[in-house]
Amino acid sequence: MPRPKSGTTLRSRKASGQGVSLKSLAEHVGLSQAAVSLVINRSPGAKSIPHRTQELIRQAARELNYRPNHIARSLRQQRSYTIGVVVPEISEGYAALVMSGIEDHLLQEGYFYFVVSHRHRDELIREYPLMLQQRAVEGMIAVDTAITSAAQVPLVAVSGHRDIPGVTNIVLDHARAATLAMEHLTKLGHRRIAFIKGQAFSSDTAIRWESVRNAAQALGLGINERLVGQLEGESSSPELGYVVTRKLLASGEPFTALFAFNDISAIGAIQALREGGKSIPRDVSVVGFDDIQSAAFQNPALTTVRQPLREMGMLAAETLLRRIAAPPGAEYPKEIVVQPELVCRASTAVVPHPS
Amino acid sequence: MPRPKSGTTLRSRKASGQGVSLKSLAEHVGLSQAAVSLVINRSPGAKSIPHRTQELIRQAARELNYRPNHIARSLRQQRSYTIGVVVPEISEGYAALVMSGIEDHLLQEGYFYFVVSHRHRDELIREYPLMLQQRAVEGMIAVDTAITSAAQVPLVAVSGHRDIPGVTNIVLDHARAATLAMEHLTKLGHRRIAFIKGQAFSSDTAIRWESVRNAAQALGLGINERLVGQLEGESSSPELGYVVTRKLLASGEPFTALFAFNDISAIGAIQALREGGKSIPRDVSVVGFDDIQSAAFQNPALTTVRQPLREMGMLAAETLLRRIAAPPGAEYPKEIVVQPELVCRASTAVVPHPS
DNA sequence: GTAGCATACTAAACCGATTTAGTAGCCGTT
DNA sequence: AACGGCTACTAAATCGGTTTAGTATGCTAC
Numbered sequence: 001m002p003r004p005k006s007g008t009t010l011r012s013r014k015a016s017g018q019g020v021s022l023k024s025l026a027e028h029v030g031l032s033q034a035a036v037s038l039v040i041n042r043s044p045g046a047k048s049i050p051h052r053t054q055e056l057i058r059q060a061a062r063e064l065n066y067r068p069n070h071i072a073r074s075l076r077q078q079r080s081y082t083i084g085v086v087v088p089e090i091s092e093g094y095a096a097l098v099m100s101g102i103e104d105h106l107l108q109e110g111y112f113y114f115v116v117s118h119r120h121r122d123e124l125i126r127e128y129p130l131m132l133q134q135r136a137v138e139g140m141i142a143v144d145t146a147i148t149s150a151a152q153v154p155l156v157a158v159s160g161h162r163d164i165p166g167v168t169n170i171v172l173d174h175a176r177a178a179t180l181a182m183e184h185l186t187k188l189g190h191r192r193i194a195f196i197k198g199q200a201f202s203s204d205t206a207i208r209w210e211s212v213r214n215a216a217q218a219l220g221l222g223i224n225e226r227l228v229g230q231l232e233g234e235s236s237s238p239e240l241g242y243v244v245t246r247k248l249l250a251s252g253e254p255f256t257a258l259f260a261f262n263d264i265s266a267i268g269a270i271q272a273l274r275e276g277g278k279s280i281p282r283d284v285s286v287v288g289f290d291d292i293q294s295a296a297f298q299n300p301a302l303t304t305v306r307q308p309l310r311e312m313g314m315l316a317a318e319t320l321l322r323r324i325a326a327p328p329g330a331e332y333p334k335e336i337v338v339q340p341e342l343v344c345r346a347s348t349a350v351v352p353h354p355s
Numbered sequence: 356m357p358r359p360k361s362g363t364t365l366r367s368r369k370a371s372g373q374g375v376s377l378k379s380l381a382e383h384v385g386l387s388q389a390a391v392s393l394v395i396n397r398s399p400g401a402k403s404i405p406h407r408t409q410e411l412i413r414q415a416a417r418e419l420n421y422r423p424n425h426i427a428r429s430l431r432q433q434r435s436y437t438i439g440v441v442v443p444e445i446s447e448g449y450a451a452l453v454m455s456g457i458e459d460h461l462l463q464e465g466y467f468y469f470v471v472s473h474r475h476r477d478e479l480i481r482e483y484p485l486m487l488q489q490r491a492v493e494g495m496i497a498v499d500t501a502i503t504s505a506a507q508v509p510l511v512a513v514s515g516h517r518d519i520p521g522v523t524n525i526v527l528d529h530a531r532a533a534t535l536a537m538e539h540l541t542k543l544g545h546r547r548i549a550f551i552k553g554q555a556f557s558s559d560t561a562i563r564w565e566s567v568r569n570a571a572q573a574l575g576l577g578i579n580e581r582l583v584g585q586l587e588g589e590s591s592s593p594e595l596g597y598v599v600t601r602k603l604l605a606s607g608e609p610f611t612a613l614f615a616f617n618d619i620s621a622i623g624a625i626q627a628l629r630e631g632g633k634s635i636p637r638d639v640s641v642v643g644f645d646d647i648q649s650a651a652f653q654n655p656a657l658t659t660v661r662q663p664l665r666e667m668g669m670l671a672a673e674t675l676l677r678r679i680a681a682p683p684g685a686e687y688p689k690e691i692v693v694q695p696e697l698v699c700r701a702s703t704a705v706v707p708h709p710s
Numbered sequence: 711g712t713a714g715c716a717t718a719c720t721a722a723a724c725c726g727a728t729t730t731a732g733t734a735g736c737c738g739t740t
Numbered sequence: 741a742a743c744g745g746c747t748a749c750t751a752a753a754t755c756g757g758t759t760t761a762g763t764a765t766g767c768t769a770c
Contacts, residue, residue, distance in 0.1 A: 019488075019507070022757055032720050037758060045759075048717055070490045071430050072756035075725045080426065091455035091648075091665075093446075100446040103472060112469045112490060117458060133374075135425045135467060152374070238652040267652045274654070293446075294649040297593040297622045299629070310446075377727060387750045392728060400729075403747055427726035430755045 020064045029060045036061075040068065074136065083320060084114045084132030084140040086125075086147070092236050093264075093292040094309065098143050098158055101313020109321055111138075118145065120201050120234055139320045146203050154323035154332070156316045161203045168323065169335045170316050174204075177305045177340035178211035179218070181259055181287050184303070184342055186219050189351035190257040190285060194227040194248050196241060196269065198261040199234075205261070208289075212259065226253045231265055241265025245272035256284060256351045263288035263295045263304055270298070270347070281349035291343055300346035308338055375419045384415045391416075395423065429491065438675060439469045439487030439495040441480075441502070447591050448619075448647040449664065453498050453513055456668025464676055466493075473500065475556050475589055494675045498668075501558050509678035509687070511671045516558045523678065524690045525671050529559075532660045532695035533566035534573070536614055536642050539658070539697055541574050544706035545612035545640060549582040549603050551596060551624065553616040554589075560616070563644075567614065581608045586620055596620025600627035611639060611706045618643035618650045618659055625653070625702070636704035646698055655701035663693055 026033040031053075038046035039057045046054065060066075074080045085102060087095040099115070106113055114132060118124035129151055132140060139154040140147075146162050147155065156168045185193060195212060198205035216223050229244035241260060248255070249272065258273070260266035266288035270280050278284045280300055288295055291306035315336060323332050381388040386408075393401040394412045401409065415421075429435045440457060442450040454470065461468055469487060473479035484506055487495060494509040495502075501517050502510065511523045540548060550567060553560035571578050584599035596615060603610070604627065613628070615621035621643030625635050633639045635655055643650055646661035670691060678687050 033757080034720060034722095034759080035718085038719095041758080043759085049719070050717085053718085067485065067489045068758095069430075069756050071426055071435065072725090073758075075424075075426050075430055075727085075756085076758045078725070089455070090445075090458060091448075091451040093448075093451075096446040096448075096451045099470075100444070100472070103445060103470070107471065112471075112486075114467045115454075115458070115470055116462065116467075117455070130422070131467075134422045237648065267649070270654070271652060293592065294622070297626060299625070299654040388727080389729080389750060389752095390748085393749095396728080398729085404749075405747085408748085423728095424726050427755090428728070430757090431726080431728045433755070 019069075020066045022066075022068065025061060025064055025066050028064065029057055031057065040066075080136040080138055081111050082113065082135070082137050083111055083317075083324075084116065084129070084135075084137040085143065086128055086132075086140060086145050087115065087117050087143040088145060089119055089236065090115060090117050093294075094262075094290060095143050097292070097309035098313035098316070101310035101315075102141060102317045103313075104310075105314045105317035105321070109317075111321070138324050141316045141320055144203055154320055156320045156323070158312050158316050159204050161207055163334075168319055168333050170312050170319070171207075171335060171337055172204075172307050172312075173337050173339050174207050174211040175214065177289070177307075178208070178215035180340060180342040181289075181305050182212070182215040182219055182221070184344070184348065185257045185259070185285065185287065186221065188257075188285065188348060191221065191351075192224070192227070192253075192255040193221070193257045193259060194253075194255040195223070195229070196244050196258070196260045196265050197228065197230040199231045202261075208261070224253060226251050227255050231261055236264055238264050238268030238271065241268030242272045243268075245269040246276075249273070249276045257287070257348070258284060259287045259289075261289060263290045263292045263302060266302055266304070266347075267294075267298060281347050283352055285348035285351075287348060295343075296345065298347070303345045303348040304343050306341040306343045308341070312338055374424075375421045377421075377423065380416060380419055380421050383419065384412055386412065395421075435491040435493055436466050437468065437490070437492050438466055438672075438679075439471065439484070439490075439492040440498065441483055441487075441495060441500050442470065442472050442498040443500060444474055444591065445470060445472050448649075449617075449645060450498050452647070452664035453668035453671070456665035456670075457496060457672045458668075459665075460669045460672035460676070464672075466676070493679050496671045496675055499558055509675055511675045511678070513667050513671050514559050516562055518689075523674055523688050525667050525674070526562075526690060526692055527559075527662050527667075528692050528694050529562050529566040530569065532644070532662075533563070533570035535695060535697040536644075536660050537567065537570040537574055537576070539699070539703065540612045540614070540640065540642065541576065543612075543640065543703060546576065546706075547579070547582070547608075547610040548576070548612045548614060549608075549610040550578070550584070551599050551603075551613065551615045551620050552583065552585040554586045557616075563616070579608065581606050582610050586616055591619055593619050593623030593626065596623030597627045598623070600624040601631075604628070604631045612642070612703070613639060614642045616644060618645045618647045618657060621657055621659070621702075622649075622653060636702050638707055640703035640706075642703060650698075651700065653702070658700045658703040659698050661696040661698045663696070667693055 022033050022036060026036045036057055039049060039054050040061060085099060089095060116128040118128060125145060126148060129140060129147060129149060133152055137153060140151060142157045142160055144159045146160060150166060155166060158170045160169050197209050213223060229248050231240045231244060233240050258269055260269050266286050270286055273280060273284050280286055288302045288304035291304045295302040295304050377388050377391060381391045391412055394404060394409050395416060440454060444450060471483040473483060480500060481503060484495060484502060484504060488507055495506060497512045497515055499514045501515060505521055510521055513525045515524050552564050568578060584603050586595045586599060588595050613624055615624050621641050625641055628635060628639050635641055643657045643659035646659045650657040650659050
């Protein structure tokens with residue numbers, strides 16, 4: 001049994017570095033770094049080290065408040081326990097909710113993550129994944145972002161909608177989402193329905209619109225092209241929905257319901273409709289999409305198609321970690337579909353003048 | 356001048372690691388790792404290396420798509436170009452906006468950041484800063500979080516409100532904020548004003564309330580304790596404001612205006628007031644705090660005291676990086692005060708029955 | 711008496727860069 | 741001819757851990 005050296009080393013922790021190194025700890029207990037490392041990590045190689053010594057080491061580690069330098073460990077083990085998350089913009093409710101789910105699962109499993117937001121700038125969408133990999137992330141999650149470059153690490157996309165090798169897509173069942181909303185409106189008697197499509201850059205735009213068309217057709221409903229608007233602009237403020245809706249109103253084409261691309265634009269739409277003299281939901285019913293936090297607290301409370309964003313985030317993290325743990329070249333899911341849910345609140349009502 | 360070896364090394368990049376190492380690049384150009392490193396980093400030591408060779412090296416680096424392993428570099432240089440951000444909850448508008456500002460400045464300067472959210476759990480508030488430091492962050496930003504343990508690295512707190520050595524606090528001028536709101540209401544003729552205080556754990560609660568009392572006094576206004584409610588519960592939904600406001604209404608004490616702790620609770624309050632038969636702003640004026648995105652798109656649009664959250668985030672990042680760059684032991688600001696702004700919208704109006 | 715084996719460790723390689731100290735060759739002086 | 745100084749590099753240490761291969765010691769079995 002080795003005996004601890006006299007206390008001098010205790011205060012010899014370097015002023016510069018933030019803490020005790022393995023080396024100083026080893027010196028302090030009078031053993032080799034190897035022995036200490038084996039014990040601290042409870043690695044199988046430590047089984048020949050007697051309990052007394054192990055306790056001594058652990059005790060010293062506790063006293064000196066030793067914490068292994070994660071960077072050194074990463075370098076040697078070729079594992080960083082870090083992943084990268086790519087989002088369009090952190091301050092948006094959508095990304096924030098997904099991230100909240102991601103974090104939940106990740107930190108629980110001992111992983112940390114870097115966040116980068118690209119704000120739809122192409123060069124950033126290209127560059128950030130490379131920078132993340134340079135920082136040795138073990139995998140990446142792309143939220144509502146069409147990753148262009150194939151990655152060297154496992155990648156999970158939340159609403160990515162690209163068929164890229166190596167990518168697992170977490171997607172909403174858009175067909176079902178559109179059907180839920182459209183059935184709800186038709187059941188209330190609505191036939192003249194206006195639509196707000198998403199911006200071209202949003203990866204959900206195409207599939208969502210496609211699904212709406214299909215749902216309309218299945219319900220025997222035609223779509224009046226003059227009642228179709230599209231969000232324009234990079235920002236994510238309700239302003240965009242406001243502008244489109246003004247245009248829809250200006251067209252003079254009558255409608256009794258509006259299905260917006262998301263809650264944010266639905267909120268702007270309601271504003272515009274009110275200013276146009278319409279009462280919600282008496283004159284016009286409005287359906288949003290996403291169910292962001294403030295949807296429930298709008299006036300009137302917004303009827304919307306809920307995406308389980310938090311769950312999608314958790315699912316993404318879970319799937320990614322599973323892929324990281326799997327042997328390279330193993331099978332992996334190409335797509336994971338989650339289900340939407342119609343949340344009926346107060347922005348929809350029966351059609352005003354049943355035809 | 357060295358000549359490149361034949362192309363064999365070109366494909367010899369390890370399948371496991373994600374890329375070309377300095378070693379393989381050096382072998383490829385037939386020079387030492389040292390030379391290549393010096394050239395790649397344009398370090399002063401490279402000045403004796405002729406231009407032709409430098410070009411050759413850079414050319415090869417480009418062709419092989421060499422990217423230095425950030426972890427190895429961090430270890431050697433004892434610099435991680437990484438900071439840690441501690442927030443209560445990512446999906447809240449408050450933290451998200453601050454983070455957006457932080458990111459803006461940080462990525463621009465070549466830094467990445469880890470995010471951790473503690474959800475007000477004490478052991479996480481204690482543990483996360485340590486874990487971050489173990490991962491060699493060069494500094495930390497704590498958002499609306501009272502950091503307890505003194506850190507070994509520079510720390511900037513956004514709305515921290517603790518006088519801890521080593522911490523720079525970014526704070527709002529609360530006195531001014533309270534005055535702005537109270538003057539606005541009194542100018543409109545309100546004298547019976549109800550208040551919603553924040554949760555005990557929110558670091559802004561105490562100072563904000565103190566400021567409101569002072570502002571009231573300065574305006575010759577008494578505060579009726581029966582008209583003071585307090586948010587209760589961990590979550591950040593408008594529900595909390597709704598509950599408090601119901602209680603205020605139930606007390607039977609009349610009031611013509613309500614100053615809420617934040618926009619979220621103001622939104623819930625409006626809901627409750629409406630259900631209580633009050634029209635906003637005809638019967639009751641409501642003032643929020645923060646100016647989160649959806650404040651402008653409430654119905655009625657919320658009058659609120661704007662905190663420049665994004666700017667506070669940028670300022671925090673800027674200050675932190677400056678402190679990191681400064682020699683250890685240098686002076687640093689203890690506090691940086693930012694100014695609020697009253698945003699008058701449609702939730703406030705003149706008092707209904709002027710006394 | 712010694713081969714065999716377990717016990718209790720240690721030395722040294724290694725991860726992938728950066729960085730310091732040094733060296734070999736050449737040129738120009740005195 | 742010897743020296744200094746410059747050019748163009750390289751060898752090796754280093755960061756702080758992990759991990760493999762190995763060694764010294766004591767004990768048991770034959």
